[in-house]
Amino acid sequence: MESLIEELKTKIIAGFNLEGVAPADINPDAPIFGTGLELDSIDALELVAIVEQDYGIIITERSVADQAFASLRALAGFITSHRT
Amino acid sequence: MLRRRPVITGTGIIAAAGCGVAAVWESIRADQPGLRPLTLFSSPRFARHLVGQVREDVDLLAGNARGSRSDKLAWIAAREALAGAGLADGLGGLDPGRVGVLFGATVGGMLGTEKFLAALLRENKSRFGPLRFHECAGAADLCAQKIGAGGPVATLSTACSAGALALYAAAELIEQGQADAMLAGAGDSLSRLTLNGFGSLLLLDPNGCRPFDARRAGISLGEGAAMLVLEAEETALARGAAILARFAGWGASCDAFHATAPQPEGRGACAAVQRALARAGWQPAEIDFVSTHGTATPDNDAMESAALKTVFGGKVPPFSSVKRFFGHTLGASGAIKAVLAVQSLRAQAIPGTPGFEVADEKLGLKPVTAFRAQTVSRILSNSFGFGGNNVALVFEKFPPNSSRREEVPISNSKFEIQNQEFSPSLLASAPAKGFAILGLGVVSPAGYSLADVAATLRGGGAPVSWFAVPAMSADARAKVLACGEFGADQGLDPARRRKLSRLQQMALVAARKALGAELAAGITPEKICVALGTGLGSLADTAAFVENLILKDERAPRPALFSGSVHNSLASQVAIELHCAGLNSTPVQRQIAFETALWQGATELATGRAELALVGAADELNQYQLAAGLRWGWWQESSPALRPFADPLAGRQRPLPGEGCAMFALGRADSAANPLAFVSALRLGRRQELDAETEAIWILQTLARNGIPAGEVDLLLTGANGLRAPDDFYQAVAAAFSRAAGRTVPCAAYKQGCGEHHSASAFGFLTAIGLVRGEIASERPVRTVVLYTLSPTGTKGMCCVRA
Numbered sequence: 001m002e003s004l005i006e007e008l009k010t011k012i013i014a015g016f017n018l019e020g021v022a023p024a025d026i027n028p029d030a031p032i033f034g035t036g037l038e039l040d041s042i043d044a045l046e047l048v049a050i051v052e053q054d055y056g057i058i059i060t061e062r063s064v065a066d067q068a069f070a071s072l073r074a075l076a077g078f079i080t081s082h083r084t
Numbered sequence: 085m086l087r088r089r090p091v092i093t094g095t096g097i098i099a100a101a102g103c104g105v106a107a108v109w110e111s112i113r114a115d116q117p118g119l120r121p122l123t124l125f126s127s128p129r130f131a132r133h134l135v136g137q138v139r140e141d142v143d144l145l146a147g148n149a150r151g152s153r154s155d156k157l158a159w160i161a162a163r164e165a166l167a168g169a170g171l172a173d174g175l176g177g178l179d180p181g182r183v184g185v186l187f188g189a190t191v192g193g194m195l196g197t198e199k200f201l202a203a204l205l206r207e208n209k210s211r212f213g214p215l216r217f218h219e220c221a222g223a224a225d226l227c228a229q230k231i232g233a234g235g236p237v238a239t240l241s242t243a244c245s246a247g248a249l250a251l252y253a254a255a256e257l258i259e260q261g262q263a264d265a266m267l268a269g270a271g272d273s274l275s276r277l278t279l280n281g282f283g284s285l286l287l288l289d290p291n292g293c294r295p296f297d298a299r300r301a302g303i304s305l306g307e308g309a310a311m312l313v314l315e316a317e318e319t320a321l322a323r324g325a326a327i328l329a330r331f332a333g334w335g336a337s338c339d340a341f342h343a344t345a346p347q348p349e350g351r352g353a354c355a356a357v358q359r360a361l362a363r364a365g366w367q368p369a370e371i372d373f374v375s376t377h378g379t380a381t382p383d384n385d386a387m388e389s390a391a392l393k394t395v396f397g398g399k400v401p402p403f404s405s406v407k408r409f410f411g412h413t414l415g416a417s418g419a420i421k422a423v424l425a426v427q428s429l430r431a432q433a434i435p436g437t438p439g440f441e442v443a444d445e446k447l448g449l450k451p452v453t454a455f456r457a458q459t460v461s462r463i464l465s466n467s468f469g470f471g472g473n474n475v476a477l478v479f480e481k482f483p484p485n486s487s488r489r490e491e492v493p494i495s496n497s498k499f500e501i502q503n504q505e506f507s508p509s510l511l512a513s514a515p516a517k518g519f520a521i522l523g524l525g526v527v528s529p530a531g532y533s534l535a536d537v538a539a540t541l542r543g544g545g546a547p548v549s550w551f552a553v554p555a556m557s558a559d560a561r562a563k564v565l566a567c568g569e570f571g572a573d574q575g576l577d578p579a580r581r582r583k584l585s586r587l588q589q590m591a592l593v594a595a596r597k598a599l600g601a602e603l604a605a606g607i608t609p610e611k612i613c614v615a616l617g618t619g620l621g622s623l624a625d626t627a628a629f630v631e632n633l634i635l636k637d638e639r640a641p642r643p644a645l646f647s648g649s650v651h652n653s654l655a656s657q658v659a660i661e662l663h664c665a666g667l668n669s670t671p672v673q674r675q676i677a678f679e680t681a682l683w684q685g686a687t688e689l690a691t692g693r694a695e696l697a698l699v700g701a702a703d704e705l706n707q708y709q710l711a712a713g714l715r716w717g718w719w720q721e722s723s724p725a726l727r728p729f730a731d732p733l734a735g736r737q738r739p740l741p742g743e744g745c746a747m748f749a750l751g752r753a754d755s756a757a758n759p760l761a762f763v764s765a766l767r768l769g770r771r772q773e774l775d776a777e778t779e780a781i782w783i784l785q786t787l788a789r790n791g792i793p794a795g796e797v798d799l800l801l802t803g804a805n806g807l808r809a810p811d812d813f814y815q816a817v818a819a820a821f822s823r824a825a826g827r828t829v830p831c832a833a834y835k836q837g838c839g840e841h842h843s844a845s846a847f848g849f850l851t852a853i854g855l856v857r858g859e860i861a862s863e864r865p866v867r868t869v870v871l872y873t874l875s876p877t878g879t880k881g882m883c884c885v886r887a
Binding site: 016017019038040041042043045046048049050052053059060061062065 | 283301344382640643
């Protein structure tokens with residue numbers, strides 16, 4: 001779980017060009033969107049694409065995305081439970 | 085002065101619910117939804133989704149039209165509308181020079197472009213043919229050519245409100261007296277781009293849309309076209325046309341809130357509705373029925389319900405959403421709803437809302453579920469697009485009920501003042517000074533300020549660079565005039581910048597320079613409008629999104645690229661960044677996109693709806709467009725420079741492709757403190773014959789109507805680009821103009837500074853300003869410049885820039 005969280009941090013920093021943000025700056029228990037990272041709803045949808053691309057999990061409903069993106073830890077849990 | 089009031093004399097429609105108004109109305113009467121599984125193309129991701137696809141047995145070639153699927157749908161609807169108006173065989177008693185076309189579109193020929201990219205990326209085959217019909221402007225050009233229109237021709241691309249905005253602009257042209265009749269409407273075909281794009285935004289409901297339902301989960305995508313014939317009431321009556329309904333009012337606004345999500349309380353939507361009602365002189369209580377945008381996304385229907393409650397208070401009139409009959413036909417939606425409004429007023433009945441079953445308590449409103457007879461005199465129709473582009477239209481039964489007074493007094497004093505100030509002749513015959521140019525911003529191959537541009541032009545023209553074209557071959561390159569590093573890092577916040585496409589960054593850099601904080605100070609956001617033209621939009625994002633679909637077989641489509649690919653993402657990003665909540669428009673009519681934007685901005689100023697207008701145009705280079713141009717011989721790799729009017733003996737050059745953005749802040753001349761220059765005598769039109777004399781007369785007439793003596797014109801600034809035919813024609817027009825004016829008026833060009841691209845005339849406008857200010861060098865003093873641009877399809881625009 002912790003290694004998956006670290007992996008996700010790297011993907012988010014690279015995927016969203018978060019210059020000057022280090023993995024340690026991201027709190028795994030804070031909401032991913034609408035907080036200090038200045039990520040918005042389009043970024044949330046981009047993360048849906050990243051989750052599909054890299055983990056093969058297809059999210060089609062916004063309510064599912066909202067739950068999965070509650071925090072990085074929640075996302076890691078979501079990926080672990082859905083990964084085949 | 086009595087306003088020239090637009091009326092509707094013809095309607096046509098083709099969509100999933102049927103081909104022809106009668107067939108569609110039959111589906112509506114029977115509450116028969118038109119959604120079915122997609123068969124138009126294969127989509128691995130959305131194969132089982134219900135869509136609003138036009139039936140396969142409809143013969144799209146019946147209209148004998150060449151073009152994209154969108155273009156063909158448009159012409160089929162147009163033919164029906166024209167026949168209904170008694171104009172099937174020629175324009176009857178109408179003056180062709182006063183008949184125009186206004187079209188709304190967001191998809192254009194994307195379906196064909198996807199085929200081109202699939203063949204290239206999967207099979208390495210270069211089949212450039214479909215790219216000829218890529219542009220949204222194709223349908224307006226096709227319709228204009230078929231009917232022989234010589235009046236204004238334009239296309240607007242504001243996503244899902246494009247059709248409604250096209251009707252808005254057409255009504256303005258009629259009311260201003262620039263046209264007697266307009267063929268106006270919209271059309272969009274289904275495409276992989278839009279299907280996957282809405283999918284990537286999680287906005288598709290696989291089971292079909294359920295508007296205003298508690299379980300609603302998104303839209304169903306659809307396709308179709310609807311066209312209307314709008315005429316001035318007086319000229320329609322004079323030629324004995326049957327009037328179907330009155331087009332009584334129109335209003336627009338921008339949320340200036342988010343790229344794809346609506347402002348939750350519907351503030352912008354309310355503003356648009358209130359403006360439309362004010363335009364008609366109606367109170368909210370006079371509306372009998374609301375045809376909602378009603379897309380069935382959770383956000384839209386919540387926002388629209390909130391807006392209805394705000395506008396109508398406790399008494400929301402009966403309302404419905406027809407989205408499950410058609411799917412969401414994007415740009416076409418507003419035009420389809422206009423045709424249905426006309427049907428409702430004639431049949432005294434209103435459509436239901438198929439798909440709605442369970443009321444949503446959170447909305448607190450329930451739509452009309454099934455078709456029903458109802459007395460209906462006045463209808464409101466809402467359209468909301470990405471970027472918070474809101475348009476509201478109101479229609480009235482014709483003749484109006486006798487119990488009602490013809491002219492309802494306008495109660496709102498604010499609007500009363502506006503209507504008194506409004507003069508239909510303001511643009512056809514602008515006041516002596518016209519409009520004041522208060523600020524400018526430019527990103528161009530010749531530089532990033534007027535001073536830069538002036539210095540570059542003194543040196544002969546913008547520097548040439550190489551642009552890679554891997555679509556041709558691995559090492560293929562083309563010579564271009566490119567913008568280089570234009571300094572987006574200086575003006576833009578890094579967190580915002582990383583989310584913007586290159587073209588959006590270009591537009592924002594230019595817009596911020598044009599509309600400085602001191603200009604906007606003291607003006608409410610609602611009074612600032614944006615009209616930002618683009619011929620081709622963010623090609624980089626569009627290409628990347630579609631490449632991704634093809635190469636990954638629709639896996640993980642990228643929402644940010646889709647959001648950036650929408651033409652009006654430029655204008656809406658500018659509105660968000662600079663807080664502009666007035667009309668927000670994206671004209672896309674090829675080389676006259678800028679002139680259309682200028683006209684729209686001036687119209688908002690003239691009618692008092694805006695106090696500041698931010699107008700301009702932006703386009704960028706892209707390898708696919710370069711590859712197609714090389715293949716078709718538009719340009720060649722060896723062109724050393726762009727040299728307009730080159731010596732024929734030295735061999736004419738091919739033009740060099742270019743890019744760039746120029747933006748201008750405009751205000752009313754009487755309120756300007758320190759204007760850079762003035763602009764007046766704006767006019768859009770279409771060249772009907774290849775005759776320089778006729779063109780010179782067109783320009784002279786426009787100047788005369790605005791009180792500008794032809795003898796005061798110092799220069800004709802044209803879109804000459806080094807190709808023999810257009811350059812010779814521009815020179816012939818200047819010669820004819822000179823004979824009529826009694827003095828030699830030289831013919832000049834501006835494309836040596838910006839290259840050949842759809843937004844080049846915005847750079848031409850900048851050049852004109854530089855010339856009349858004496859900042860750009862000229863052989864003799866220049867105080868009055870006529871900027872005249874002619875596109876290869878014949879559409880044209882002119883304006884006069886004065887010191």
